[in-house]
Amino acid sequence: MLWPAPLIRQIREIAPDVVHTHSGVWYKASLAARRAGVRRLVHTDHGRVGADRWTERLLDQVAARRTDVVVAVSEALAGQLMGTVVADARRLRVVLNGVDTARFAPGTGRAAARRELGLDDATPILGSVGRFDAVKRYDLMIEAFADLRTAWRSAPAPVLVMVGEGPEGAGLAALVEAHHLQGAVRLLGWRDQIEGLLPAFDVFTLSSRSEGTSVSLLEAMSAGVCPVVTDVGGNRAVLGGGLGHRLVPEGDAQALVAAWAAALGDEQGRRADGAAARRRVEERFSLDAMVRAYERLYLGEADTGSTTS
Incomplete structure (x- = not known):
């Protein structure tokens, strides 16, 4: 018009x-x-x-x-x-x-959030929040996650939690089924109170091919969740020099798998980077x-x- x-x-x-x-x-x-x-x-x-x-x-x-x-x-x-x-x-x-750093703060809600998902504390969880749109490359994320599960040798195996909705939703659900990942990939739909779910995540991840300054990334970092995201748009500036090792090339599924495996396999490093992520948001993105x-x-x-x- x-x-x-x-x-x-x-x-x-x-x-x-x-x-x-x-x-x-x-x-x-x-x-x-x-x-x-x-x-x-x-x-x-x-x-x-x-x-x-x-x-x-x-x-x-x-x-x-x-x-x-x-x-x-x-x-x-x-x-x-x-x-x-x-x-x-x-x-x-x-x-x-x-973002509101008081609302999105590291807390003690991990056990409750995981109970809501039907998962115990030992299960590694990758989490993502965003619009189910082609630019977010959630199809790539699911493909990479299928490879991660295939290569995983210990129990319990990781779970991928995706929060959002959008035009790609039906196609993503079909892709999950095609890879026989029902139960391993949770498509939760949209959530207004995402701060209650973030404590369940071990790693927050994005596979986008373009970003401005991702609010969902800022919220997860503010909550103290270790990020693994593609090196596009403003993501590098959000992570800063101290977290640059958690960036992966856009469109590279195997780099994403390797970065997830490294983060999930190193609890001490993951916790340190979660704390660094929180400090980064407090200092630059309030x-x-x-x-x-x-x-x-x-x-x-x-x-x-x-x-x-």
Whole structure:
């Protein structure tokens, strides 16, 4: 919809001082906000999958010109936007995603979370939380997990817990069945209170081929779970130098298997990295820091300099 008349009317009725748009609605919402007389427009881009189609890129370029501040959630994404969408570097800022470190904190709920899953304390658990979309490569994760189970020589064997929903859900369920992994792979659907489940995980994992700054990764790290994730988008910046050994190349199933096996086979190292992950989020990715950064952008206080939360 290139002319969003209903949205223009709604924004006029609300009469906001600032409109903040997000990925997927930028062109339409920015047009509506300007036509409704909104004086301040902020947009956050959460990540892009490869090269945009020329029509999408053109619409985003138009939207960028009428937006006061364009926010990227990682330095890597900012570089991508600067080369393709945002012509004026003065409008581009980086604000890192943040999470509530009090809500997502290491706790004592491991036993209860595992009872909910019907698993004992000895079972190694790989966990992942995300949208079941092609960009997340959950198909690769299941294929790699099948290889891990085949090579596993001790008991009990690992379990993979996947939390989420999306267009790939039916295909992932069929893939689990094709590999005879029913029971070994748990597809739990969506959960609102994910903090109650994270303590059950020994390792949090992502197999994505693109990420901005993954909130689910930040939540797991804040809860003290050791990460094993693909080296894409903002993941390297999230882990930092101290956890860089937990990154694996994108699209490499065997590297993923090796990284999982290394983490699950080294309880001391895994616990140390879980503690390091918690410290990393506390220092760099707190919710308070993100909120303060956006407050400055809403007020126009950061229009003349770089803003990185």
